[in-house]
Amino acid sequence: MENVLSVKGLKKNYGQFEAVTDVSFEVKKGEIFALIGPNGAGKSTTLKVISGLLSLSGGEVIIDGLNIEKDSDKIRKIITYLPEDSGAYKNLTGNEYLRFMAELYSDTKKEADEFVEKGKEISGLGQRLKNKTSTYSKGMVRKLLLGRTVMSKPKLAILDEPTSGLDVINAMEIRKTIKKMAKEGMSVLLSSHNMLEIEFLSDRVSIIDKGKIHESGTPSELKKKYNAENLEEVFERVVEPKPEEIK
């Protein structure tokens, strides 16, 4: 299967601080790939570099055959990014927000109309789309933003903690939507703290800590390799300091 995303030796420094030192992985077409790791492991920074929000300090990022450093304008048309805990414009209605974003991603009015319809359908917010987003609950905002993220049918959707802070019902609905979109051919790169979510959603995962990828594979491969019941145990064993590292 063709690679939609290929990351090789990614590095990102903030001044003297090395946030990401060596990250490499691939995401295939229609695949859901997850980055899991503790706080400060470098997940968000990796996603921000791949989404073009931050420049890279070293390595290479290729998306659909395009180099992120040379073809960033073309890449931004085929990817979308959902930041962690992000909101929508409070003075716009849900419909206006979708329309605004659709017009940025489309070249014609017809295309924008299609995107808006798709966004409405995915968000599942119905009549509430006529209300200002300032009246929405956290779950509703997240559904609206997910609708926005996938409505333009990107080749790669980058989702940073897509269900963070949501209740069980809202989180489940969002997971189902992500699965459905991947089945339709969209590739998804996501990060999460929630190991159960990752196990349910992801085709493959990479465990990242201190800016480096420590392990990659399908959830079942990793569970087998580490003789673990679930991904939480795998995670614990991968990032747990080895006895010789403990002073």
Add this chain to the structure above:
Amino acid sequence: MRKFLVLLRKEVKELLTVQVIAPLLVTAVLFFFIGNLMDKEQKKSDQNTNVAVINNDSGSQSSSALIELLKNNKLKIQLLENKSETEALEEVKKNNDAALIIIPANFNQSLETGKPEKIKFFTPLNNFSLTGSKKYSTVTAAIAITNDAFSRNMIAKEITNADPESLKNPIKPDEYVVVGDKQANISPNLIMGFVSQQTAFIPIILFMVIILASQMIATAIANEKENKTLETLLTAPVKRNSIALAKMAGAGLIALLSSLVYIIGFRSYINGMSGGAKATAEVSQIIKDLGLTLTPESYALLGLSLFVGILVALAISLILGAFVEDVKGVAGLTTPLMILVLIPYFLTMFLDINSLSPALKYAVYAIPFSHIFLATQNLFMHNYLPVILGILYQFLWLVVFIYIAAKIFSSDKIVTMKLNFGKKKV
């Protein structure tokens, strides 16, 4: 261009909130209402300045002449008869009259002997408002005019064949106002008063537009950063410079719209405060002849100076906004900009910049916003060169600040700037 317009439309929608529109309209309506009220009250006080008079020299020629002269000078006289001083004063207080005047019993006789008796003059003070003080000044003015008339009469009676006017005012100033190579036979106080009253609102409006625009753009960026909508925008297929420019244009448009509303309200307020201050046709003509009016070219230059000034303020705010992590931080970060606007605002309002020491003068000239405030005065005097040089100087700063803003927006700094404050999140 299409995407820039999409961004601009969003900026305007986001900025035109009820929280912005409501105070704007309320302030404008309040200004308008207070202005009209002041105008009405001043006119009312002009017509109805009631004064009570006890004439203890009733029937004498001088006391009747005095009362007649007071009546002719905007005072409504109520003669009180058979009342003691205390009773009359009580009535004056009750009726909210401006004053109680007591003409002494031997008023006429004292005038004839050349040793006039004092006239008692009671003024009950019950408020210190503008209309209140106007009421008292109307009475004082009427007394002064009456005094003058009596004085002329006495001079004419005492010195035959003499011109009372020449004796009272032997020095007659013949005042001329000179502007450039033009001059007019008029009191400078009259011209200065009228021109400064007509232009008083210009620096206030300039100040408000600049501050409003900068607060708006800094708040807009802070909001986007706080909500992380900026991160979404920066990854969308749209040029980063378009995002920055749309923000500047949106804030500039709303600031101009706000200032237009304020101008209308403020003008009505100023007109009301000064009782309309309508110049006579003669004064208007002299002002025109002296060239103390803004020509269409002057308005264009003033507009251009203001426009470039607003852009400079917006570009600075765009840079400052990039440092702000949330809306709460906006006020603190835009304070330096406010100081830069306040300095020339106050200095040009109260001082002649050219009379300052060279160091201070050039320090004021170095502030780009000074040239907007100085432009009005220069344009009235038809000094176009300093205005044009000022605009070019502002433009230079604009290029510098836009370059810095563009650099910040096209780099990681727009996302990571907060890291400089030691709050790392990776």
